Amino acid sequence: MNSNIWLLSFADSVAIATTLILAALGALFTERAGVLNLGIEGMLLTSAITSFLVADSTGSVWAGMLLGIVLGAVLAGIHALLTVVLRANQIVSGLALVIFGTGLANFLGKPAEGKTIKTTIEPLSFGPLSDIPGIGPVVFGQDPVTYAALLIAVVASWFLFRTRAGLEVRATGDDPATVDSQGLSVATIRIRYTLLGGALVGFGGAFHMLAQSAAWHLEATTNGVGWIALSLVVFAGWRPIRLIFGAILFGFTLQLPFTLQAEQITFIPSALMPMLPYLATLIALIALSRPSSRNILGAPKALGIPFVRDER
Amino acid sequence: MxxxxxxxxxxxxxxxxxxxxxxxxxxxxxxxxxxxxxxxxxxxSATDTYKNMLDDGFLTYRGITETLGLSTVLICTGIAAAFSFQMNLYNIGGEGQLYLGMIGGAWAGLALGPHLPSFVMIPLVLIIGSFAGAVWIFVPAFVRARLGTSEIVTTLLLTYVASSLLKHFINTPDSFFRAKNVAFPQGRNVADSAALSPIGDTRLYPTFFVVVALALFLYWLVKKTEFGYRIQVIADSPRAAHYAGVSANRTTMSVMLLSGALAGLGGATLIVGPFARLDQGITLLGYGYAGIVVAALARNNFAGIIVSGILFAGLRVGGEKLQISTDxxxxxxxxxxxxxxxxxxxxxxxxxxxxxxxxxxxxxx
Structure with a gap:
């Protein structure tokens, strides 16, 4: 067995995990405020193509990144308008966003079909540290966004569990009536964190495009990563730190088929390999919903339920 | 201020x-x-785009028959989604169940088709396809009923698994489903007895009328029968239903299994209809996802789904031709x-x- 391939594949898992961390953190913030946004997959795609087109025409990766973030927030804004202001069904609105976003991304991406981007996000170099055999490439060979994603996750954890504003977010997701009786606006908090969540998802989509894919391919760019991010939030029990470990685990599973192929390990037919991460996620979700493990999960209690003051 | x-x-x-x-x-x-x-x-150009979509989707003979043909599968996945949505169960994996319906239907058409006459085979392909769709939703339905695992994510994840499975059946060299002696991997055509012919020179198959009748039957079932009433009660208030002696678990299971079967039926109509073989092109068409939109636009009303299904089919048919007629x-x-x-x-x-x-x-x- 070639240990180099395995090390490289671990480094790759971390890169995939970055997209997952950003997208799942976006979903986590949204859901902690009590809003379920299933539109992640559509938002990722739209942000990905936007960042691609902007980076391609301006030559600046960071300009692309910024526009990707903005587009993520704009699509989340549609969801917030429909579900928080107009009280539409959150599930249907999220699904509509997936379909709309997929169509929009493919529409905008038509001229860019098969094109490769010239400038991509380069891994940081820590000089000799990155060359340490074994841990070097994994710990010191990632790109700046990956380190930023980890930092955001840690800050998010501190924010949610150690600050007053974080408490308000969690309370809005658990017991909006009490938040309302404290004179806070449930709608404002929900809109704010749905937008923040959208921006994070947009960040993830832009990163996925600019650091990993680097070529726009119709209908195959994110390939279900948005849905895996949503399962990851459940898997992590709505906790940012647990989410990091979950993302690395999921990232490794997503990477595994390619590694096994490179190693020519063929006890599983190659066409069946791509189903592994989805099956693993499914099994994890089922295992976690056993009654004995449900209380350690801690889903926001008012998740997906529109808040209507008059009905109290 | x-x-x-x-x-x-x-x-x-x-x-x-x-x-x-x-x-x-x-x-x-x-x-x-x-x-x-x-x-x-x-x-x-907005006017060019819309005019072409309207013409190619609805107003020409060729367009409207093609639209009605495509609406067959969209109405199927639409009623599949609506059937679960109306009970606040969100089966969004209709796409995967549709693939399984195709796999099941193709298997029947290949394995049994050569031995049975057409009047047995056509219903059999549709039934086996529906059954395969129900099998595919069994695990999400079971864990939803027993453990409360959210069916939204589980049904969706299984769509990706179904897609790999379908590609596996076509790409594996000695696969039962694969056409022999063809360089490019593709599905083997089902027996003649398992395939219908389109009506006249159109791309509309008789299955359209079967599916419309089924939608109307479901409309009646939900509005007028005890089973429909039970679904309404559980949807409105699970607790009240419990005290009234209605088993929410069993109804959850049966509603989800039927939802999967309806999506599977959609896949089977493609086998007796336009595809006549397993085809991995289906994974790019998104008929299952479109069913969710069709159902939501009709607000889960089964009769309304016939209308929204035809509307969306027309949008697609008109849209597909856009790249030929405009840029x-x-x-x-x-x-x-x-x-x-x-x-x-x-x-x-x-x-x-x-x-x-x-x-x-x-x-x-």
Whole structure:
């Protein structure tokens, strides 16, 4: 067995995990405020193509990144308008966003079909540290966004569990009536964190495009990563730190088929390999919903339920 | 300075009939207007695009028959989604169950087709396809009923698994489903007895009428029977249903299994109809996902799904031809589906609530 391939594949898992961390953190913030946004997959795609087109025409990766973030927030804004202001069904609105976003991304991406981007996000170099055999490439060979994603996750954890504003977010997701009786606006908090969540998802989509894919391919760019991010939030029990470990685990599973192929390990037919991460996620979700493990999960209690003051 | 007025939502006791008809209509129009603005902004001609879509989707003989043909599978996945949505169960894996319906139907057509006559084979392909769809949703249905695992994510994840499975059956060299002696991997055609011919020189198959009849039957089932009543009770109040002796678990299971079977039926209609073999091109078409939109636009009304199914089929058929007749990317069709649904969701608020602006003073008093 070639240990180099395995090390490289671990480094790759971390890169995939970055997209997952950003997208799942976006979903986590949204859901902690009590809003379920299933539109992640559509938002990722739209942000990905936007960042691609902007980076391609301006030559600046960071300009692309910024526009990707903005587009993520704009699509989340549609969801917030429909579900928080107009009280539409959150599930249907999220699904509509997936379909709309997929169509929009493919529409905008038509001229860019098969094109490769010239400038991509380069891994940081820590000089000799990155060359340490074994841990070097994994710990010191990632790109700046990956380190930023980890930092955001840690800050998010501190924010949610150690600050007053974080408490308000969690309370809005658990017991909006009490938040309302404290004179806070449930709608404002929900809109704010749905937008923040959208921006994070947009960040993830832009990163996925600019650091990993680097070529726009119709209908195959994110390939279900948005849905895996949503399962990851459940898997992590709505906790940012647990989410990091979950993302690395999921990232490794997503990477595994390619590694096994490179190693020519063929006890599983190659066409069946791509189903592994989805099956693993499914099994994890089922295992976690056993009654004995449900209380350690801690889903926001008012998740997906529109808040209507008059009905109290 | 605080705003001088605020928006107040008043729940309507009863929705006026005219609003129920008017709101979806205005939503579709608003989406078309927004689409026109978007097309103009991105440098395409809105009038050309719409005119071509309307002609190629609805107004020509070729177009409308093709639209009705495509609507067959969309109505299937639409009623599949609606059947679970109306009970607040969100089976969004209709796409995967549709693949399984194709796999099951193709298996029947290949394995049993050579030995059985057409009048046995056609129903058999449809039944086995539906059964395969139900099998594919069994695990999500079971864990939802027993453990409360959210069916939204589980049904969706299985779609990706189904897609790999389908590709495996076509790409594996000695696969039962694969055409022999063809360099490019593709599915083997089912026996003649398992395939219907289209009506006349169209691409419309008799299955269209079967599916429309099925939608009307479900409309009757839900509105007029005890089973339909039970579904309504559980959807409205699971606790009340429990005290009334209705088993929510069993109803959850049966509703989800039937939902999967209906999506599977959609896949099977493709086998007896336009495809006649397993085809991995299906994974790019998104008929299962479109069913969710079809159902949501019809607000899970089975009779309404026939209308919205035909509308969306027309959008797609018209959209597909766009790249031939104009330079507009065909994905405007899918985008418009999403936009129409988003507008319809927004419009829903005006149907359910009286929305008024009131002066702040009036609220304070």
């Amino acid at each position: 605080p705003a001088p007025f605020r928006i107040v939502f008043e729940q309507r006791a009863e929705t006026p009939k005219y609003l129920s008809a008017l709101v979806p209509l205005i939503s579709v129009l608003a989406a078309l207007v927004a689409g026109a603005l978007f097309l103009t902004a991105t440098g395409y 507009t990317p065909k994905h405007i069709g899918v985008m418009m589906q999403g936009a129409i649904l988003l507008f319809a969701l927004g419009g829903e608020a005006f149907r359910r609530y009286k929305i008024r602006a009131v002066r702040m003073k009036a609220v304070a008093q």
